[in-house]
Amino acid sequence: MASNPILRSTGLFLLVALFICPSESRRVQQITTMSFYLQDLASGRNATVVPVTGISGKNWSFTTFGTIFVMDDLITETPDRNSNQVGRAQGILVASALDGSNVHAQLSFVFSNFNYTGSTLELQGASRQFERYKEISVVSGTGAFRFAKGYAIFETIYYDPRISYSIIRCNVNLLPS
Amino acid sequence: MASNPILRSTGLFLLVALFICPSESRRVQQITTMSFYLQDLASGRNATVVPVTGISGKNWSFTTFGTIFVMDDLITETPDRNSNQVGRAQGILVASALDGSNVHAQLSFVFSNFNYTGSTLELQGASRQFERYKEISVVSGTGAFRFAKGYAIFETIYYDPRISYSIIRCNVNLLPS
Amino acid sequence: MASNPILRSTGLFLLVALFICPSESRRVQQITTMSFYLQDLASGRNATVVPVTGISGKNWSFTTFGTIFVMDDLITETPDRNSNQVGRAQGILVASALDGSNVHAQLSFVFSNFNYTGSTLELQGASRQFERYKEISVVSGTGAFRFAKGYAIFETIYYDPRISYSIIRCNVNLLPS
Numbered sequence: 001m002a003s004n005p006i007l008r009s010t011g012l013f014l015l016v017a018l019f020i021c022p023s024e025s026r027r028v029q030q031i032t033t034m035s036f037y038l039q040d041l042a043s044g045r046n047a048t049v050v051p052v053t054g055i056s057g058k059n060w061s062f063t064t065f066g067t068i069f070v071m072d073d074l075i076t077e078t079p080d081r082n083s084n085q086v087g088r089a090q091g092i093l094v095a096s097a098l099d100g101s102n103v104h105a106q107l108s109f110v111f112s113n114f115n116y117t118g119s120t121l122e123l124q125g126a127s128r129q130f131e132r133y134k135e136i137s138v139v140s141g142t143g144a145f146r147f148a149k150g151y152a153i154f155e156t157i158y159y160d161p162r163i164s165y166s167i168i169r170c171n172v173n174l175l176p177s
Numbered sequence: 178m179a180s181n182p183i184l185r186s187t188g189l190f191l192l193v194a195l196f197i198c199p200s201e202s203r204r205v206q207q208i209t210t211m212s213f214y215l216q217d218l219a220s221g222r223n224a225t226v227v228p229v230t231g232i233s234g235k236n237w238s239f240t241t242f243g244t245i246f247v248m249d250d251l252i253t254e255t256p257d258r259n260s261n262q263v264g265r266a267q268g269i270l271v272a273s274a275l276d277g278s279n280v281h282a283q284l285s286f287v288f289s290n291f292n293y294t295g296s297t298l299e300l301q302g303a304s305r306q307f308e309r310y311k312e313i314s315v316v317s318g319t320g321a322f323r324f325a326k327g328y329a330i331f332e333t334i335y336y337d338p339r340i341s342y343s344i345i346r347c348n349v350n351l352l353p354s
Numbered sequence: 355m356a357s358n359p360i361l362r363s364t365g366l367f368l369l370v371a372l373f374i375c376p377s378e379s380r381r382v383q384q385i386t387t388m389s390f391y392l393q394d395l396a397s398g399r400n401a402t403v404v405p406v407t408g409i410s411g412k413n414w415s416f417t418t419f420g421t422i423f424v425m426d427d428l429i430t431e432t433p434d435r436n437s438n439q440v441g442r443a444q445g446i447l448v449a450s451a452l453d454g455s456n457v458h459a460q461l462s463f464v465f466s467n468f469n470y471t472g473s474t475l476e477l478q479g480a481s482r483q484f485e486r487y488k489e490i491s492v493v494s495g496t497g498a499f500r501f502a503k504g505y506a507i508f509e510t511i512y513y514d515p516r517i518s519y520s521i522i523r524c525n526v527n528l529l530p531s
Contacts, residue, residue, distance in 0.1 A: 048452065052420045053230040053245070053407040066229045066247040068269075068407070070420040072452045090450035090480060091458045092422075096267035096285070098225065098249045104268045104285055108450070108458055108480035122478045122491050124299045125319055126267060126285035137299050137317035140491035140503065142479055147503050147529060149317065149324050175324060230407040230422070243406045243424040245446075273444035273462070275402065275426045281445045281462055301476045302496055303444060303462035314476050314494035326494065326501050352501060 031150075034172045038089050038154075039074040039081045042164035048073045049093065062093070062129060063100030069093040075109065079157060079167050087111040089170075096126070103127040105136055109172075111143075119143030121172065123152060138172060150174035208327070211349045215266050215331075216251040216258045219341035225250045226270065239270070239306060240277030246270040252286065256334060256344050264288040266347075273303070280304040282313055286349075288320075296320030298349065300329060315349060327351035385504075388526045392443050392508075393428040393435045396518035402427045403447065416447070416483060417454030423447040429463065433511060433521050441465040443524075450480070457481040459490055463526075465497075473497030475526065477506060492526060504528035 041048045054060035054067035061067060071093055077084040091107035109121040120143065125136030134154040141148035150173045158167040218225045231237035231244035238244060247269055254261040268284035286298040297320065302313030311331040318325035327350045335344040395402045408414035408421035415421060424446055431438040445461035463475040474497065479490030488508040495502035504527045512521040 050409055050420050052409060052422060055227055055229060065249060066227050068229060068245070068247070068422070070422070070448055070450060072419060072450055088451065088456075090456055092448055092450075094247055094269055096247060096249055096269075097265065102265075102267055102285070102287060104283070106283060106458070106460060106478070108456070108478070110456060110480045118482075120480050120489075120491070122493060124283070124285070124301070124316065124478070126287045126297050128295075135319040137297070137319050137323075139299060139317040139478065140493040142489040142491050142505055146491075146505055151319055151323055232404055232406060242426060243404050245406060245422070245424070271424055271446055273424060273426055273446075274442065279442075279444055279462070279464060281460070283460060301460070301462070301478070301493065303464045303474050305472075312474075312496040314474070314496050314500070316476060316494040328496055328500050 030176055032174045032176070034174075036086045036170055037076045037079050037083075037157075038166075038168040038170055039076060040071075040166040040168055042166070044163060047164075054095075062095050062103055064095055065098045065100070067095040071107070073168075075170075077113075079169070081167070084113060086113050087116070091123075093127075101128060101130060103129050107136075116144050119145050121145050121148060121152075127154065138174065145174075148174050207353055209351045209353070211351075213263045213347055214253045214256050214260075214334075215343075215345040215347055216253060217248075217343040217345055219343070221340060224341075231272075239272055239280055241272055242275045242277070244272040248284070250345075252347075254290075256346070258344070261290060263290050264293070268300075270304075278305060278307060280306050284313075293321050296322050298322050298325060298329075304331065315351065322351075325351050384530055386528045386530070388528075390440045390524055391430045391433050391437075391511075392520075392522040392524055393430060394425075394520040394522055396520070398517060408449075416449050416457055418449055419452045419454070421449040425461070427522075429524075431467075433523070435521070438467060440467050441470070445477075447481075455482060455484060457483050461490075470498050473499050475499050475502060475506075481508065492528065499528075502528050 049069050049071040051060040051067050051069050058064050073089040075086040075089055077086055088110045089107055094104040096102055096104035105125055105127050107123040111119050121141045122139050123136050124139050127134040136152050138150040153171045155169045156166050157169050226246050226248040228237040228244050228246050235241050250266040252263040252266055254263055265287045266284055271281040273279055273281035282302055282304050284300040288296050298318045299316050300313050301316050304311040313329045315327040330348045332346045333343050334346050403423050403425040405414040405421050405423050412418050427443040429440040429443055431440055442464045443461055448458040450458035459479055459481050461477040465473050475495045476493050477490050478493050481488040490506050492504040507525045509523045510520050511523050
């Protein structure tokens with residue numbers, strides 16, 4: 001499959017200079033923005049997100065309170081799953097809402113390409129799974145991302161319900177460290 | 178039930194200006210303090226904190242090493258569980274001490290009221306469950322709380338052992354971001 | 355057993371003044387470095403790290419995707435397990451890589467000695483278990499370590515495969531808060 005040429009020409013790591021002032025004590029700063037895509041398969045022998053425990057006697061799913069999943073999604077440069085590999089999104093997801101609305105996420109983005117091989121971003125947050133845009137916090141990082149702080153916006157841009165396959169755009173916004 | 182009038186008049190989000198100097202490199206700053214209450218039910222059909230796994234053959238409890246709980250506590254403005262809803266405290270608790278003393282917590286406070294609807298605070302810490310005051314770190318946040326940093330003090334102010342029902346005061350202290 | 359006299363004379367908490375400049379917006383700063391040792395036993399009745407769940411029908415191990423461990427390692431001042439107790443390393447480890455390479459860690463270092471009794475450091479990261487040096491992020495802390503930010507480097511310096519016993523050096527590097 002050919003990848004989207006517009007996205008390719010944009011490049012993986014887009015530096016966006018923004019003048020922001022989140023509080024009086026913080027000076028004008030640049031925010032770094034990165035965009036990439038998670039390839040997420042929730043069923044079958046090659047699933048990248050798998051339930052490992054939950055409430056006994058209940059159906060383990062993202063909307064069943066108590067279910068815990070372990071996840072290892074491929075991260076790619078463009079929506080095309082055969083595009084350049086950026087890394088892996090690894091960690092746990094917890095169906096943490098009694099009403100099925102939210103999933104608590106604890107993830108490491110483990111980079112394996114470009115200038116970031118061996119570095120990670122560390123994320124924690126509550127994914128509002130029925131909202132279009134889900135914001136998860138970037139709590140820290142390692143390697144090139146030591147002392148990172150920021151947030152990530154997730155949006156599912158493709159879904160195949162037959163095999164529970166999703167392509168998820170992730171925009172990461174980082175404060176200068 | 179009538180809620181405590183003194184607490185009501187205080188309001189949910191109390192801004193306390195404190196002059197602190199945690200290190201020579203940090204200037205005099207204001208810390209923002211918020212107070213609210215967790216309604217925590219650990220037994221029965223309507224439990225808000227439920228064990229989902231643990232060491233095989235052992236009794237799964239907060240003092241049995243290895244037990245993992247998923248939690249979704251209602252957060253209210255006052256100790257009265259019928260007072261204004263502030264949000265939900267969602268995530269996991271892990272009985273992480275061989276001697277039963279500590280519980281490792283990974284939580285999102287998901288706000289649904291006042292000026293904070295759609296925002297979260299992200300917490301991680303070791304709750305010393307036999308101490309009166311438990312300090313858990315606020316590692317970050319989303320929405321209105323992006324780049325947040327601080328700590329939360331938890332204190333159980335009411336406990337009904339017949340149904341394992343607790344009301345827990347939570348004071349959150351945030352540095353300016 | 356006598357502990358290593360060279361390490362003892364170094365002392366637990368070694369303050370290293372480093373002139374660093376991670377970005378133009380950050381001034382010259384001092385990084386605080388601490389060194390200590392984790393005593394890690396992964397088998398037997400006295401194990402300090404125990405699998406509690408995983409993918410049904412699979413062998414639960416650090417290289418089997420989906421396995422979740424709960425951990426409570428003794429932290430000592432020197433490699434000698436009978437040296438001064440510094441605290442405990444408590445939390446969860448998740449075999450989070452489909453290829454078995456990485457373990458996602460969520461840990462609290464709970465201190466019980468020296469000037470840090472009652473304080474914690476909070477860590478999150480992806481441990482590359484087949485690399486010599488594993489970097490995990492310090493996302494925050496409590497007590498004396500409130501608002502902490504930094505990183506920890508782990509290195510296994512001793513391993514007894516008969517009983518799955520490891521001694522792991524941990525160097526923690528903290529920015530001034």
